[in-house]
């Protein structure tokens with residue numbers, strides 16, 4: 001607890017451009033949580049180097065992601081928004097937790113198997129211990145809840161196992177985190193293959209709407225979105241393409257799927273796709289404007305980076321010192 005509030009932690013990697021899926025599935029919901037929880041949102045750049053990165057590009061993307069957090073509505077006075085690499089406690093706790101994690105457990109992680117297959121030329125040890133660093137991120141802040149997508153639930157489960165194992169040996173050192181299941185949470189699918197999720201690492205640029213796409217690009221991508229031959233706007237999971245477009249339209253306008261079915265009853269897919277495109281453009285426009293303004297305000301962003309890293313570091317060190325003491329590391333002499 002911090003100031004009587006439960007603690008929430010989440011993070012995103014600064015790899016690839018954020019998509020509408022990241023916004024509607026994560027960021028947009030994060031914005032609503034700061035009244036109820038003490039929130040920490042990290043740009044997890046230590047995780048990014050498990051895959052080879054171009055240094056200048058990584059630096060640029062990390063700053064862009066941090067700026068986007070703010071542009072999406074996360075107030076840095078109320079949410080701790082910071083770079084993971086600026087708080088050394090993440091790396092330090094990660095090493096310690098490595099020694100309380102079994103190879104067998106890590107061997108079961110499906111993300112490792114997927115990523116190892118994808119990057120066969122660089123199966124580094126960091127890729128293998130990625131979940132331990134994620135456990136360190138979460139446990140360092142005594143986190144109670146973690147909003148994550150389904151693909152990260154296995155990592156949250158191992159985090160809980162590591163924390164329980166550690167607590168069983170040393171007493172109650174870590175809070176045991178729970179997944180945070182949001183109210184909305186429809187998974188946004190690819191516009192080109194609606195059985196897959198919309199993902200920032202998709203190779204086909206038409207499959208994803210990027211948060212920085214201009215209105216013409218957004219309209220064009222929706223026009224080309226894969227649908228079906230039913231020619232009816234029905235909220236039917238069998239019509240995967242239309243089902244996804246209804247979810248997107250619903251998330252952007254607040255209308256229910258039933259209202260949307262009624263609105264487009266008897267109308268063609270062309271009209272519907274154009275309406276979805278326009279709804280998305282009106283959601284993205286203010287976000288893009290704020291992003292552009294923020295990018296011009298370097299001093300402000302720098303002050304957020306500095307102040308929030310200090311805040312994160314304060315809480316991280318509290319846990320880290322406790323852990324070090326419990327393990328038996330020698331006390332620091334002041």
Ligand code: ATP
Pocket residue numbers: 011012013015016019021022023024025026147148149150186187188189197198199200201202
């Ligand atoms: P990558 O392609 O690099 O795996 P990603 O686009 O799948 O990236 P993540 O970085 O894994 O995104 O996820 C960041 C957050 O965005 C997570 O909380 C995840 O649940 C959410 N998210 C990602 N894609 C979608 C989606 N298509 N629909 C809803 N939420 C999503």
Ligand code: LTN
Pocket residue numbers: 009010011012013044047133134137138146147148152
């Ligand atoms: N692995 C996550 C990003 C991530 C994270 C975290 C999420 C790193 N550390 C801690 C929640 C809590 C991903 O790829 N989405």
